[in-house]
Amino acid sequence: MSETIETNCESPLPLTEKGLKTRQKLLATAEQIFGTKGYFNASVVDITQQANVAQGTFYNYFSSKQMIFEELVRQLSSDFRNEIRVEVAKATSAKEAQMIGFRTFFRWVKNHRHLYSIVQQAVLVDENLYRWYYERLAIGYVKGLQEAMDREEFERLDPETVAYCLMGISQFVGMRWVYWENQDVPECVLETMARFMFEGLEKKEKPECGREE
Incomplete structure (x- = not known):
């Protein structure tokens, strides 16, 4: 066909x-x-x-050159979102789904390191395309977060705001280790990400000796 x-x-x-x-x-x-x-x-x-x-x-x-550039940005976006969707479907909880999504993105971008520079170039080539790239990515995040909030697995917050926060984490952690260093994101970094996302920055008071909270 x-x-x-x-x-x-x-x-x-x-x-x-x-x-x-x-x-x-x-x-x-x-x-x-x-x-x-x-x-x-x-x-x-x-x-x-x-x-x-x-x-x-x-x-x-x-x-034209611009047409192949635009098609390339859309294909790269589609390819890694599809791969993440397949892997995340294996998760048994919302927390696990988030971490699988991060790991899958970092693994994918290691084989497509030019994604970073290509997307950043898009802001000068076609600002609407640049915006589309992030808005399209956010749609999937928002959907998954909203579903997790409805199941009461996550606190009910504005899902779009949370989505862009999580996108920022994946963007810059990937840039730091995968793009700049050309290596896998270390496990200790993934563990820190998980604690930050699911426990926050606020220092937890340790229970007094012999007492449990």
């Missing part, structure tokens, strides 16, 4: 299996090019030469 995509032509171009592979090859190459050279320093020629694809073939799938 063939699929179609919208192009700069008047009618959509039918995509055979070979066409889908070529299109995906161009996207994978664009991920490397944009991640290393940057959007503004990269060109369609850079992408086609590294992908070993004719420049004319490129325009069968994408009308």
